[in-house]
Amino acid sequence: MKLRNVLSILVAGIGLSTFCVSGYAACINNPPAQADSTFPASLTGKLAYHSYVSYGDGTSQIFVYDFSARTLTQISRSSWGIKDPMNPVFSPDGKWLAFMGVTNNAWNVFVWQVGSNNAPVNMTNSSGQTRNEDPKFSSDGGSLFFKQNGDVMQATLSFTSAGPTFTSVTDVTNSAASVESSMPFPSPDTSAVYFAVGAGAGSGLYKETIATHTRVAFDTPGGIDAYYPIVRADGTVFYARWKDATSQLDQIYTKVNPTDTPSQLSIDDCMSNNSDPSPVNNTSYVFFSSTTAGGYQLYLGDVSSGKRWNLGQFGVNADNTKAKLGSNYWTPSGSPQSALLSQGKQATASSSYSASLGPSQAFDGNLTSTRWDSVEGSGAGSQWLAVDLGAVKHVDRVELYWDAGAKVYSIQTSNDNVNWTTIYSTSNGGSYTHVTLANLNGSGRYVRMLGTQRATQWGYSLYEMQVWGS
Structure with missing residues (x-):
């Protein structure tokens, strides 16, 4: 039948x-x-x-x-x-x-x-x-x-x-x-x-x-x-x-x-x-x-x-x-052709809530205890978190471990840290969740998350941001 x-x-x-x-x-x-x-x-x-x-x-x-x-x-x-x-x-x-x-x-x-x-x-x-x-x-x-x-x-x-x-x-x-x-x-x-x-x-x-x-x-x-x-x-x-x-x-x-x-x-x-x-x-x-x-x-x-x-x-x-x-x-994360590129690399952010919640905390490999926080409340507006991969790399996946998420955000790449190309965007982000952005197709030395609308009453906060590629 x-x-x-x-x-x-x-x-x-x-x-x-x-x-x-x-x-x-x-x-x-x-x-x-x-x-x-x-x-x-x-x-x-x-x-x-x-x-x-x-x-x-x-x-x-x-x-x-x-x-x-x-x-x-x-x-x-x-x-x-x-x-x-x-x-x-x-x-x-x-x-x-x-x-x-x-x-x-x-x-x-x-x-x-x-x-x-x-x-x-x-x-x-x-x-x-x-x-x-x-x-x-x-x-x-x-x-x-x-x-x-x-x-x-x-x-x-x-x-x-x-x-x-x-x-x-x-x-x-x-x-x-x-x-x-x-x-x-x-x-x-x-x-x-x-x-x-x-x-x-x-x-x-x-x-x-x-x-x-x-x-x-x-x-x-x-x-x-x-x-x-x-x-x-x-x-x-x-x-x-x-x-x-x-x-x-x-x-x-x-x-x-x-x-x-x-x-x-x-x-x-x-x-x-x-x-x-x-x-x-x-x-x-x-x-x-x-x-x-x-x-x-x-x-x-x-x-x-x-x-x-x-x-x-x-x-x-x-x-x-x-x-x-x-x-x-x-398909499992970290497939043989894809490697974690961002951990331990130099990071910057548009703002940080405090010195102990700085951008490097989102690239230290700790998924639950350390984090980056932007400024909070209505003053947060648009905020970004960026990592320097050290050289131009192909980016095929980004993992976002949100402590306080973004409703509207994008993932962008750049070769010079000035001109940015959007490789992913959404207007339906979640509040407190782990998000896998798979099957991306971007390249650049710098990768950033640009949040333009908060999903919570707080600012933007990430326990960890992982950039995968080759």
Whole structure:
């Protein structure tokens, strides 16, 4: 049975690269699986997915495969009291896992601390008033997008000693019940959200700018199902779409702009269903589900070469009676090609609250006890914290360990400490949280955080600011 028909409008799925998508080849019949020994050794992260016999039968469980430790673990537990947990997604820092499941006879969104013995936190707490599904983190980890009763919601996350909470929830699409919006995925800068509207032959993909609520059709082929958008960090959108209206076989496509022609990928099997793409940032790899072997099994594909690897060698596809869907790959911090560049380096700031809370305290390697504080209160205005890397470096990630955060801020680079280039910006920063800004593409000797609007009554304060790159 086709995934789309089974799930109706439920989903799963998560993604800088210079690969040209327009040149990708079309699907091929029965593509061969590559030898197990050639599986890319550079993939050392974790893969989350769910597995069930049939949708809604109570058999769904969530699994995580750790490519570094080479372990496969069922992380969902009966003690949680959650029926059919599915569609797991990692937070950008890999410390949390969001998913959907049924409790109190209602679909809810949960967040679980990875590796802990704690029960998941029910973020939506519905007992039938609302139906909550399809959670996805923003790239900075400060928001969680999900579907609630046919609308796309954006919830601002705060992590306290008691666990994660929603500090605000905003209805982004605000078009239910006349229009069913589902499967939301935010753009890399969280300025827009992609989502599906409708189901089956009447479905299509849309992009909405969050600040203005301007909505444009992204791919609405008419008579052909298009759904499940996942956005790689370079802005490439991966999604599932029928090969044609007659066969109704799911294939994976990509495009960047609404006006682009969709590109069918050569990892697709023309004779089977291929869906639930999860692209790996900074690479041409994508995890996905395919029925090539008779049921939905998990594969890794290289969209630049068309090569496919069956994940059977890792035990992931051992039980062929169950479908494996909704894969989500997390890349660990400090990957082999990325190094910590900023620790112990000379730092400056626009202001400091006191000598003991100076800029060097944010680059000393202590994540919890020492910090930089700017001046406080309304006089804080715009403030910055900068580090001198000693030479021009490529910057691919910044970690911000906030003591008191910025609602509006940017990350900037400079070669001369005078002229600055913005490589990341947000107007939706959090108050007290650890934020991973992954998949950046900047270069410079100097890197700074420029805050222009506080998220708290205090000033700007960072326990630590880490600049990663090469």
